[in-house]
Amino acid sequence: MSGVEVITFGCRLNTYESEVMRAEAEKAGLNNAILVNTCAVTGEAVRQARQAIRRARRQNPHARIIVTGCAAQTEAATFGAMPEVDAVLGNEEKLKGAAYRALPDFGVSAEEKLRVNDIMSVKATAPQMVRHIDGHVRAFIQVQNGCDHRCTFCIIPYGRGNSRSVPMGAVVEQARRLAAEGYREIVLTGVDATSYGADLPGQPTLGLLARTLLKQVPDIERLRLSSIDSIEADSHLLDLIAGEARFMPHLHLSLQHGDDMILKRMKRRHSSADALAFVEQVRRLRPEASFGADMIAGFPTETEEMFSNAIRHAQDCGLSFLHVFPYSPRPGTPAARMPQLDRALVKERAARLRATGDRLLSSHLDRMVGTRQTILVEMSGFGHTENFSLVAAPGLSPRDLVPVTITGHNGKHLTMQVNAACAA
Secondary structure, eight states: OOSEEEEEOSOHHHHHHHHHHHHHHHHTTOOSEEEEEEOOSSHHHHHHHHHHHHHHHHHOTTSEEEEEEHHHHHSHHHHHTOTTOSEEEOTTGGGOHHHHHTSOSSOOOHHHHEEOOOGGGOOOOOOOOOSOOTTOSSEEEEOEEOOSOOOTTOOHHHHHOSOEEOOHHHHHHHHHHHHHTTOOEEEEEOSSGGGTTTTSTTOOOHHHHHHHHHHHOTTOOEEEESOBOGGGOOHHHHHHHHHOTTBOSEEEEEEEOSOHHHHHHHTOSOOHHHHHHHHHHHHHHOTTOEEEEEEEESOTTOOHHHHHHHHHHHHHHTOSEEEEEEOOOOTTSGGGGSOOOOHHHHHHHHHHHHHHHHHHHHHHHHHHTTOEEEEEEOTTSEEEOTTOOEEEOTTOOTTOEEEEEEEEEOSSSEEEEEOHHHHO
16 A cells, blocks of 8 residues: 555544544655554444454555554553554644654564653643545534543543643634535534633633634534533523524534433433433424434443433433443443443343434434425435434435435435425
8 A cells, every 4th residue: 555544433533633643644754554543432442443453454464553542542552562553652642743753664662662642741732724524525623622521431531631622713714724625514523522612711612612613704504513511501502502593403412321320420410300401491492403412321330220211311302313332341430440230231221222212213203204404415325404314315416405305214314305496
């Protein structure tokens, strides 16, 4: 192979950072190299990364394989011990061209493989400018990195460091660049995006940032948030939901559970009542709004009653899109030291929670049939409505915004017909 190939796991923030990595590595003159940007959210994510590294080495025996990302930050020695790996870069180092220029042309010792600094010492997030997001019709912009909270199940703060925000002016400039490149939808992303601005002068909020973007970059046709912690939602954000058509009516919530005792043991900052009240408030402001959520099944000490409360909570909130994680103990986290459930029970509960998600999605799709929507067509031959419902869009061109009427669904995605005025 020649050039730089990037293999990305995990979140939208990783997707954005992979574009920065590719650009920095190419500017540094790196060639015949594979960068693996890992995720540490679950043990399964780490296993998949290791599997991909072995496969990459078999397929590219002479390429340099450089591993980075959250799992590389938290488990540097594990990846450094893999014979397939030539170097391990930390989450801060991966974004700097100097890190790629410093890689030797020949083999290194086991100790020299590891180029991972203390992520907790990083106090600022430098703006990272990209011109495109490979393979995507919507563009992601990093607005924040790291997390100041310490949920008992989560290893990510140890892979990302403490919360730090990108200055508002840099975010606006990045949005201008991406809109000029033809991106019609922009997604603001971060590890804990709703903590945005607490470390900046004047402490601007995520809602204020979004409002400023829409005002200063009129070419943005659709603005979306990747994931939020509802307990941190600010008044500017609620005002956008209520009155700004370009702000998309879909929010993905970091709920994690629906039983109050489990939420306390997770060290979450909201109760089930808080989450339900937020969802109801948003629906009053924007009736067409839809909600997705991350939820964990099989958390340590979870009883059948507690699990039933989680299912009931998902139903009460009317969630349309459930992202279910079977609990995975992460070494070094408090939850890993709590009494664990049998793995078979964890998997069984995750399957039941996913089945609940399937039913909720089907009900949501039922309500969409007969409505008029505008979809952003993607490269996969599908598109998303403003409330992020998936629509089959055969024959339509990627990046087009197309008015359609929803005609039906198959339980997973909607079908449509293009509105007559548009077809003409």
